[in-house]
Amino acid sequence: MKTALFLAFLSLPYTISAHFIDDTVCSEMQAMCFDIGHGSSDEGTFRFVSPHNPGHGMETYLSRSSVMTGDKELGFMTRDERLAMKIDNQNPLYMLVEPLLEGVQRRLDGKEVLQILSIGLGAGSVDMYLKSLENRPNVTSVEIDPIMVKIAKNYFNVVEDDFYRIVVKDGIDVLKENSQENRQYDAVLVDACTGNIFDEVVCPAGAFLNKEAVDLLYGNLKKGGTLSIGVLLGQETGSGKTIVQFVKSLLIAFKNLCKTREIQGVQNLVGLWTRS
């Protein structure tokens, strides 16, 4: 199970003007490799992770973060120079992360420290966004694949501290443990994907698509807590009908449990539910 936000190239709302693959890292667990690269768009210059898929003819970003470029353009830099650029947390590319965090953002004014469970680290852009907030929440991030943690730390400046920790475990197991120990969160974010863009449903991973998982997610929420699930359908099956059916099945599972529910976006959907 891959864990990150997939952004299908076709659904990107901007134009890529430069594109370089500068490193490749392989995961035994997922039996696949990931490219670390750099690109420019009208939004700025960024570092990305994408599945290594030569000849595939289509770019799929798992995650992107802004970098500090100085004066040089990507094309005039060496590979080492590109990889040496620092992540720019002041200038986030959070367009598709924001819907996932809407439930959290609504509640940041309170005096209490929000407790957040974030399932699916990817390159850490969701978590680093939370870290950059003035009223910092306390985040436990769960990632099943140690290689993703390595990528996040080595290339995306993800650092653990008192308010931020990474647990390398299966998200479902963590939900079960929390439920046994009565641990509940103000927000649970599920941004966990399969890693295969040809799967019918890429995000969330199959493990989150059954009644037991839905009950666990619900049980991990405090009253008034919000659940956000990133949804992405595969390239082969992205028909409007499939999307509607799939989202409906998630909604039905939560129907009588939650007060509000919202779905945003078109290709990359985010479901947002609030526990009543």
Ligand SMILES: *[C@@H]1O[C@H](CO)[C@@H](O)[C@H](O)[C@H]1NC(C)=O
């Ligand atoms: C943050 O979360 C951890 C793990 O749940 C907990 O041990 C710690 O007390 C929390 N800290 C704050 C300030 O809420």
